[in-house]
Amino acid sequence: MSEPLTPEERGRLEGWLARTLGAAAVRIESVRRLAGGAIQDNLGLVVTIEGGPRAGRHELVLRRDAPSTVAVSRPRLEEFALLEVARRAGVPVPEPWCAHADPGLLGKPFYLMARVGGEARGARLVKDPAVLARGPELAAELGRVLARIHALRPPLPNLPFLSAPADPLAARIAELRAHLDGLGEAQPVLEWGLRRLERARPGSGELTLVHGDFRTGNLMLRDGRLVAVLDWEFACLADPLEDLGWMLAKCWRFGAVERECGGLGPREPFLEAYEAASGRRVDRRAVRWFELLATLRWAVVALLQADRHESGRERSLELALTAHLVPQLEADVLDYLVLLEGEGG
């Protein structure tokens, strides 16, 4: 794999950072590519800043668009604006530092944020003794944080790029069908799930900021406590139940299926804490419908990822194997429909 930054890019970045941060000089001590995200190009930087308000040694993350991007993923500068809004609303996020729109500097727009220490990998967290010891408390903590995100309702003048769909569920279903049409291969189980969802029309009737990828894997934990909500690239205005369903869906439990809140803790403390913090009453059955939506959405994303490999755009065994997750998601779709509607619907 190539060097994450060329010497020229490194020099330009140091100069720009010094000007932006009002520093006498900025030195990049080290750069390394961070694991994570099939979509992102994330670099871990250690910088020493001389002079100015940020003087000292800092660990930062630089996020820049990767060569291939998913159509539904937001540009980096919008993600930066989302981080700023979330931080002001009291949501734990990595502190956003500065952003740069001009692709001349590093080839793509990018931003920098503080690096938060901890563990986000789902496979590790579901076996972490600190997580296991406080599952119900952790689930409640996640519910309270989600309530803070959902307290942000339109109009949100600092996030002018977010559009407000008149019917968020219909918009989501249309979006997933459009992706399926683009992929070409007929997907009868996913289509059946979408149709049942369309007929049932579950929803809270509310429209709020929704994180869009609030799940184990995007939550940075330390000692079994949440320290930061990561990866805001799918944030949008939608039904807040979308985030609840995404967090609780069977497909995001990393093998720990019995702990229904992302493999980390139980379902009810999560929902009860969310209700207490948000003042909303959550319809438990509607949440199940949104878990079905989550399963369908992940299945479509998995097909899109596999297509990146199959089309030759980005050859990768990880992307290729994603196609083989889809049958599990299809099984989940049918199981959710049995739960919600009985055999066959």
Add this chain to the structure above:
Amino acid sequence: MSLPADLVDLLETARLLLRERIQPAVPAELRFETAMVANAMAIVARAAAGRLPGAAEAAGLRRLYPEEADAPVEALRRRLVADIRAGRLDAAGVHLVAHVLQPRVRERLALSSPEYRTGL
């Protein structure tokens, strides 16, 4: 369509060597990659042993659309998807799930992840 047994055995023997001798010795930063290679080999080994999906779903589709018994499966699947979206099968859920969708999922799981525990 299945491969001759000795070729299936060759792949399976290679996969076991990878899993039992090589995987435990690989450095931590390559463990995920090695597990992916073993998984890919296991999928191909099952396919080579004849566990390719399609037959049961196809039978269900032909039963659903008896007048199109000679049409290719993908054409029937496309018709099914169009009928689902248009709501023409809204009342036929029990039949559709039992004869087409469940068999499809069972076959596909048998290839991709036979150990998956269904049920919520």
